[in-house]
Amino acid sequence: MLIVFLVFIAFSAKNLAQNYPLKDIDIDAFILDLFNQQDEDINYEDLYEALFQLYTDPLDLNQASRDELGSLFVLSQEQINNLLKHRQENGKMVSIYELQAIEGLDLTTINKLLPFVKVDNEYADQRPLLKKIWDEPNHYVLLRYGRVFGQRKGFTAAVPDASGDVPQRYQGSPDKLYLRYRVSHPKDYSFGFTTEKDAGEQIVFDNTTTGFDFWSFHAQIQNRGSWKNITLGDYQLQFGQGLVLSAGFAVGKGSETINTVKRNNLGIRPYSSVLETGYFRGGAATYTWKNFDITTFYANNRRDANLVTQDDTLAEEAEDFVSSLLIAGFHRTPNEIATKNRIREQNIGGNITYQSKNNNLQAGITALYTDYGISLQRQPTVYNQFEFRGRQNLVLGGNFTYIFENINFFGELARSQSGGLGLVSGLVSSLSRTVEMAMLYRRFDKNFHSFYANAFGENTRNINENGWYWGLKYTPFRKLVFSAYYDKFSFPWLKFGVDAPSQGYEYLFRITYKPVKTIALYAQYREENKDKNQPDNNTNIDFITSALRRNYLLTADFNAQKNFFLRSRVQWSSYHIGSVTTKGFAVIQDVNFAVGKFELSSRFALFDTEDFNNRQYVYEKDVLYAFSIPAYNGQGLRNYFLMQYTLTKKIDCWLRYSQTRLRNAKTIGSGLDEIKGNTLQEIKMQVRIKL
């Protein structure tokens, strides 16, 4: 557009002399590195929002435990060992620059680490809580507004169809509103609340909704004597390898082949995301006694569910039951609103973790008891025969982590009340200065029922899966990294869309070359083979056949001058099932630069995919704390412009405009989100005020 041309001319004038460093670029590049392959039809934005919570609280390097350092996915086992050794031998770190003195921490790693850590060398702050809060720099309010232009079908007038039925429509306005308040200090306290209304949801006050559709709040204090952590409100728990309790950071297989394999014992974490399921609402506390950390918790959540009421009250034992639990959190149409907060789920449990004096051994036992208050009876199909049915569930698990020389062994074994077992075990090791390796074996019985589990696996849930994973990383020089993994898995029972026990494999190979600090080049190849039902099968029995997917990626990042950034990316894929092969392609160009108080990010992308199987997921830069990983599907263009402006030292604003334009299409989107025409435009505005 003309604007780009004019901005470019303005930019080429002398303003460039101001070396205004680009913020958040490292976080973006890091997330891009970490989560490079997506192909499941999951809402990735939500997943990354859950992970990003981890990053809104910078870790204090002087107090961080091994688990907490591991949870950043940046440091290798050897680097963590060296950091802890340095702390032990030299006492508390004085400043962040001391990181350079630690053996094995090169400048690249330090730069990756910087956004997520800080060094707090003040004496323990003994002032009253309110005074501390008033002075705390990490204290803000964030407001966000989003809107899609072009009328989605859900917002049009409902016209009765041929049989006289009136189709469902969204009840609320197309605006998306979000408000977040947070004040926190690592290892000391955290308070906050979040509220959100999705597009199509109403603002009402009734017995299920207080104004906005979703509210979340928490209050946490830490390190008060023997009480390590007391949290009220919304929280998540992460223990062991996540077979019983996992805080939902599903960092599975991806470009980072080593550091994401082992989960970390993080205990109680406050919840401030807007994912409407996957958290506990109640209270939790951790008490430290000698070498033991004892955690207990209780939660009482209202859940969205499809409640089936039995009309015939004369029939014996006619009980209402739930046919399915809903996790999307949308309450836009009358049907969706009718499922809101229908049942009360209660959870109670605890964990005891033992840490040996020399920190080499960590062992724990976790128990979780869940009561839905009403029986969950899924509609029976062939593939869900062994899934959970009933009202209550109990899961018990034991986990360990043992460090021997340069090898970190870990494992967790859990059993659910059905008798099903779940097992995860493996090791992560720095075999030499240049080679790192990770290995993991997992086995989840077809009747292993653990609702809050998120251990390593191929499936999104830990059930019905066996597999071996092997990951390697070789760094011959600081500038060159080779990473690869090979995962072989099998599913002993049927799955949705796979009507027989099946198996598959996946492998990835990636080269990262950074000739200088400002340039990064990546090449990646991934191949995945999984069995699926044969498409267009016309026999009585469904036969399975293998579906082969190949993804190729080439990226070049160029960070000239600290306030100018270029990224060129080409990715393509092929999908082969039966005798049919389809392809997809996307070429993406990003230009980001900073001028004075402005920061502008823009993208121009062109994509061409033959079918939905070849959709190209591409990470997009979005306003702070929001994530955008849309799937480019069809034939068309995508661009966005994101502008960030620092109004004052305490106020930042963002404005984002994005557009998808399809070629040869009469509509864009599907279902009630369908828009007539071939263009989808969206605008987002955000303001953050530091208090």
Place this chain on the structure above:
Amino acid sequence: MSRIKSYTTLFCLFITYFTFAGGDPVPVGGRSWGMANTFLTLRDPFALFNNPAGLSEFTYTSAFATFDSRYGVSGLQYYTAGFVMPVRFGTFGVGFQRFGNELYNEQQIGLAFGKKIDLVSLGAKVNLLQIGMDTFGAKRVLTFEFGAIAEIIPKKLLLGAKIHNLTSAKIADYQDERVPTVMSVGFSFRPTEKLMLNAETEKDIDFPAIIKAGLEYEIVKNLKLRTGISSKPYINYFGIGFSPKSLQFDYAVRTHPQLGLSHQISVLYRFREKTKSQTPQNQ
């Protein structure tokens, strides 16, 4: 007889791979065509049409003209003329391009600006495109281009990118006919001053992606040989360039598997050089 020839031209337009909806980005210069149009990282005055970011680092003002004939069919010719002038804060270029004959023609006039900042060059161009057809009249539309070149290893490894028709300029409502949007990304590897190896990918929104590879070698001073290949359609390119004093002549020939030979010839004149040396500043 000439009517038949003219209609043959029109017919050829529909079977030729390169020209379709009009306003396609057509590279110019025997140098580019000799290397299978792996032009993204080339810094010479022809970059006015090829990649506006290439309009940078010039110390001379120049003018050029090119002629391209395809498959021996009249009416499928391209003529271009361009004028490039460096100023204090960058380089400007003005160019004119014409294709076709009185039955069907495309004319384009464009203004480009390029600038080098440290290791990155950026360029942008605005074009006024006119498509005219006998008895149908003419249609005018504005298009924009944007390009970038980054020196990853200065003078040895370069990365180039270009977007043609950022705004999806519309030609007609019928069948949503638009000027094609094309994105290209590519590398250039120059191990020595005499040798250049390029590889690029180009994606037109309406067609599958094309991969191109090209090579240029200076066998003796001021004499360069070029060759290249591109995929689908599989075409071989050959070129030769000769630059005596202030002039530069480039000739390229290419072979299309079904349609035969096409030729491009270009002439470039450098007005004055600010540096003492007489060697051309092309990179």
